[in-house]
Amino acid sequence: MAATVLNMAFNQCSRRVQPLRRAYFSGCGGIAAAAAAARSACTRSPNFSGRICSSYREISTEIFEPAQSGRASGSDLHTFDVVVVGAGIIGLTIARQFLLGSNLSVALVDAAVPCAGATGAGQGYIWRVNKSPGSHKWELAVRSHGLWEALAESVRNEGLDPLQTLGWKKTGSLLVGKTSEDCADLKKSVDKLVDFGVSAVYLNRDDLLAEEPALKLGDAHGAAFVPGDFQIDAKRTVAYIEKGNRKFAAEGRYVEFYYEPVTSLLRDESSGEVVAVQTKKNMIRGKKAVIIATGCWTGSVMDQLLKDSEIDLDFPVKPRKGHLLVLDNDNTVELNHALMESGYLNHASAAGVSAASDSDATSISMTATLDPMGRLVLGSSRQLVGFDTEVDETIVQRIWDRAGDFFPALKEVSLQDMIDNRKVRVGLRPYMPGGAPKIGPVPGFPKMFVVAGHEGEGLTLALGSAEMIFDMTLGNTPRVDAEPFSM
Incomplete structure (x- = not known):
């Protein structure tokens, strides 16, 4: 007040x-x-x-002058067409969409810096093999997949190497089953993928062993295989997108406000429209939209911003902690594709995690790939333990042991012996009950939008989500049905 x-x-x-x-x-x-x-x-x-x-809107407009540099100067008051709060892969791609797709100006605001949340901690899978054709996320995932391919092609057209620039690798995707029941489900999934136009095949044990000789396979093993799936390196991709966004700074169309947590909203008292956000250093006005894309922090951010509102709005996103183990490979394991055990999908919901046999409600599933530097990246864990980001060595050991069940060469090496040649990534996935992100206007708050709750699919769905909120904000004909993602 x-x-x-x-x-x-x-x-x-x-x-x-x-x-x-x-x-x-x-x-x-x-x-x-x-x-x-x-x-x-x-x-x-x-x-x-x-x-x-x-009426806030009656304040003299000459004081809302956008900064002319690529970073905020720390001066008092700024105005832009669009304010994006959150500089993970979702926020960055939203900013990019507005900069490339319109002549609007954009402010990007974050409490830290890009890649500080879940974005930089993942394996970078851009997959369809683990999606359910016809589900509420399918159309968005396919649209995003195509947009990522178009981005890689645009990088090539610049004379750059997508591998070096984005960490882009067309690895294909293998979803591996260990039981006859798993394999029966995978065969059905492949048939459905094919029906929806995806080039997919089912690999029996011998076919799978030919693709991945390093695997230890029993008679019941098999896999769903999509050769056209790929992976990217999140940090390289973020650096490329951020660099592209900054090219618009010279035109006065883009400014970054990093290390600036948003503390409050300002609304037009006559219309109720959200017109600005306040940080500890600056007030930043959004003439067309204020978009909240703060990942697993979105619930607490929304609570803070709406605490004085008469509207009761619950945004139940939760942080879901994950570990990944990154190792100098030295040809310990040779991989030709990116892999995931099919059991990973059984823990896609919080209910699945809660039903796990572990007393601490932790699930461990095998995922394996090589990053652009040839390092072996193994995962993955899921835990609902709040905002804890400390490395848990017991979880790391369990990831190693689980990977050894699939790759016998790892059983011959002690993880302790590799202590000097390893890194552990810990990230917080923004989990939303129901499994779908929320993308759309915030009820009761005109000109305010939210894009959050992508869990472990932030990279996969980023470009489609950015396009969706862009079309929604500008009143364009939607390319993907947004109804399943509304609040």
Whole structure:
């Protein structure tokens, strides 16, 4: 309320409050002190009528000048067409979509820096083999898959190598079953993928062994195989997208506000429209949209931003912790494709994790691939343990042991002996009950949108999600049905 009073006071007292405006937005004195000073300044104005104007949008537009550099200068007040809060792969690709697809200006705001959340901790699978054709996410996943392929092609057209630039590798995807029941389900999945136009095949034990000789296989083993699936390196891809976004800074169309947590919203009191976000350093106005894309932190961010609202809105995203083990390979295991055991899909919901036999509700499933540097990347774990990001060595050991069940060469090596040649990635996936992200307007808050809850599919669904919110914001004909993702 104090922030609203302050902004309304600005509307009446432009000249007298200019020094206060600079002090307030540089963090001096706090909201309450600044509001009191604004009232005092206004009561000394000959134009003060005893009340303060109620509309934020009436503030003089000349103070909303966009910064002209690629990073925020720390000065007080800025205006853009679109404000994106969250600089993970979702936020970055949303910013990119608006910059490339329109002439609108974009501010990207984050409490830290890109790749600080789940984005940088994953294996980078862009897969269809593990998707269910006809499901609510299928259309979005296929659209995103095609957009990623188009991005790789555009990198080639720039004269760059997609492998070096994006970590792009067309590895194909193998979903491996260990029992006859698993394999029966995989055969059905392959048939359905083919029906939906995907080039997919079922590999029996001998076929699978020919593709991946390093695997230890029993008679019941088999796999679903999609040769056209691929993987990317999240950090390389983020660096490329961020560099591309920054090219628009010289035009005054793009600014990054990093290390700036958003603390509050400002709304037009007559229309209810969300018109700006406040950070500890800056107020950033979004004329067309404010988009919240803060991953597993979206629930707490929304609670903070909407705490003074009369609208009760629950956004039940949860952080789901995951470990990956990255090892210098030295040809210990030779892989030709990226792999995942089919049991991984059984833990795709929180209910699946809770039903696990482990007392700590932790699931461990084999995933394996080689990164662009040839390192062996093994996973993966799932835990609902809040925002803990500490490495748990017992989980790391279990990942190693599970991988050894599939790759006997690993049984011949002690993980302790590899302590100097390994890294452990820990990330927090933004899990949403029901398994689908939320993409769309926030009910009761015009011009405010949310794009979050992609769990372990942020990279896979990023480009399609960015396109969806772009079309939604501008009123374009949607390319993918957005209804399954509405709040």
